[in-house]
Amino acid sequence: MKHLRFLNKYFYKYKWWIIPGIFFVVISNIFGVIPAQVIGHAFNLITENIQIYGLFSGFDDQAIIYDIFSYSLLYFGFLVLFLYLIRGLFLFFMRQTIILMSRHIEFDMKNEIYAHYQRLSLGFYRRNNTGDLMNRATEDVNRVRMYVGPAIMYAINTAVLFLLIISSMYSVNATLATFCLLPLPVLVVTIYFVNTLINKKSEQIQEQLSRLSSFVQERFSGIRVIKSYVREEHTSAIFAAESEGYKKNSMSLVKVQAFFYPTMLLMVGLSTILTVYVGGRQVIAGSISAGNIAEFIVYVNQLTFPVTMLGWVTTLIQRASASQKRINEFLELKPDIASGDINVSDLKGNISFKNVDFTYPDTGIQALKNISFEIEQGQFVAVIGRTGSGKSTLANMIMRMYDTDAGEISIDGHTLRKVNLHQYRDQIGFVPQEVFLFSDSIKNNIAFGLDRITGDEVERAAENAAVLNNILNFEHQFETTLGERGITLSGGQKQRVSIARALVKEPKILIFDDCLSAVDTRTEEEILNNLGRVMQGKTSILIAHRISTIKNADKIIVMDGGEIIEQGTHQSLLALEGAYHEMYQHQLLEEETN
Known part of the structure; x- marks a missing residue:
């Protein structure tokens, strides 16, 4: 859990979502436990009324006893239904607070990670591939959200339900309650050992997924090279091998979980058997009523879902911990380049x-x-x-x-x-050697460096970069949408749009990093003449x-x-x-x- 401590600041921020959520969890579980007591009373009523009904055999009053018995059953039936409806209402409120809180935390985390990525220096991006960066900001964050939402919600729900049910059990009969709960320590030990395996395998799965994402992103970016060298089958074979590694790790985790869940259900089933056997002996001895056995069986069945959820929640927490560890690795990095204070x-x-x-x-x-x-x-x-x-x-x-x-x-x-x-x-206006254009309109690509800009400024910058005529020949002119990395344009056109993006800022310092290599001599002279005029005194x-x-x-x-x-x-x-x-x-x- 040490890696998940990073999330404490979000829990504090959204405390007024968590506190009502916990309140709704407690109230919903109270209305979930009371029906078991009602069913116990109803069972006792059925037993007693059957005996009374038998005593009045042959008498006219037997019909009256039957009517009283029917109305009583109907009353208890509506009472149980009403209690479950109230519980359902508070369960709705519980999800509306805790689950919505998890979505807000997910939103905040993604923004924090993206903002931190942008603060990190260029060397960071030389050392890490894009697919891994994306995976940590999407898949890993989603797994953490499953912890701050469903995992916490079901964990609190399970804890509250356990406390209410166990206290109710011991208030009825301590001996029977002890026997019912005997399998639980075995379940706890099982969870302890299985958690270690789940955590280890979750980390392996996330690492393999990052490699897979990086491979796909890189191959799609270089699809022209792949097609030019007819390497489609080769890359497909590599992708299949990477996918096979991911599948093996995932299947290994599934096998652990497949052993985990039946073990939990076995423990719950064993509790039911002990309840019936020990409870039956208690009824014979006169310590409890038959209705108490029915009440205990309801309690045990109510514990089945929380215990099953306990395994699922454990998996969610372990996977979230593995994901948060990966997220923290980057969030804890400090930028190599720190800004100074001189204006x-x-x-x-x-x-x-x-x-x-x-x-x-x-x-x-x-x-x-x-x-x-x-x-x-x-x-x-x-x-x-x-x-x-x-x-x-x-x-x-x-x-x-x-x-x-x-x-x-x-x-x-x-x-x-x-x-x-x-x-x-x-x-500074900077035109890099490797031109990069965004999947956006030409106008927005040129105006990228400024918050507000007019169409005249964009057009003037395009003219100075000797690309205006090319743009005007397009059907949608400046509103033409470029493909990924500007694939719609030729190499020379991309370079000139990139130059226009630098010139539109009217920079004090202009740096051209070998960005005229893809233009002809005549266009180059035109750009340099315009540059001499635009950068006069700069x-x-x-x-x-x-x-x-x-x-x-x-x-x-x-x-x-x-x-x-x-x-x-x-x-x-x-x-x-x-x-x-x-x-x-x-x-x-x-x-x-x-």
Whole structure:
């Protein structure tokens, strides 16, 4: 239960749902126990009236005795029916409080998990797959809801009913009550041992389900690759193998439960047998009446459902505990990146790197080594280098997706670690290398970075990104709904919509992470000309492979192996006749060959 302590804050929040719920549980069970006593009295009445009816055999008054007997039975029958109707009403109130409370807790938990996921740093998502994240926020939360709702409701119901029935039993006859309850300790021991198995197998099932969800999510995302390489049968075979593992774990749990429930019913049946045998001897001895035996049999039968529920509740609690443990693992994680307190509501765009080192913690690859450079407000700075030279890492460091291992990054003279992260990122336009568009309209994708925006602003941003004509050619234009990850658009169109999304913010700093690779030279020139006009007086950082893209930059940074090997203007770097000059000559040769 230690993992479920996390839920105590929700129980406190919804205490005015739980308290009435417990009250309704108690009242409903009182009206559930009283009918057994009524039935006991009715049974005694039947026995006595049959004897009296026999004594009046041959007399005219026998008909009167029969009428009295019939009316008495009818009275007791309506009384029992009335009591059960009252109980049903309070059971309804019980469910309306406790079960509805569980839905509110489910809602709060999902929001808390989602909000916490968003606070976690980029490294967290590199270490964990999407399917597992989704499973913890959906399937695991649902299992926890079954604990805070049905499990708690039936557990309280069972506890209250046990107390009422046992006290009622001992008030009638202590000896008979003791014999009736003899099988219960055996049941408790059985539950204790079975719980351990249920908990272990529940954890295995949840882990296997996470792997299965991750596999399906990844394969559906890469369905084009699967079809291109004709690997449908291969992936189906892997899915079948994963499903087989999940089925085996589930069947193993079912086998434990299949042993559990009949054992409980056997104990209840044994109690009934003991009630009849010991009660019969008590009746013969004159200690109790026959109606008391009937009353005890009703009590034992009333315990059957709660005892059965006890096993189910135990399973729910164990599975909820396993699920809450998985949820807590992520909720207890602290973000690697913590926001600072320095206000940067009016960002200038001066950036400074001083002896910056960075190594990816999950791979151990050193991406940046002793990086130092200065970017002044309004400068157009380009970063170029071979694949894997650290260009994208540099962009992520400016965005503070990661923190430096050594050295310091400054923004407008402030250490980046001490800057208010929300204010800072809100003034940056970032176009990542891997373009991601949401399954929404083109308009909403472009306007994603702002809370309120007009159609004119969206259209202007699309024009500056050289994608306006493409959008206007669509049947629904800006209201065109994109498929998952923007699959409706071509690669170049996706890149330009992503650029429009960054430009519409009118950012103080604009970062292009090699996002012009899928557009032709003419479109690229149009975008860069628009960029020069839109970003006048603002800082622009362009990561690219083609030198033709960056030759007009105020400063060009050449990277190789995570280090800056050259920096300067296009002409000054050519004059050095170093790595930049070699890349330039090589690209000229390629163009001439083409």
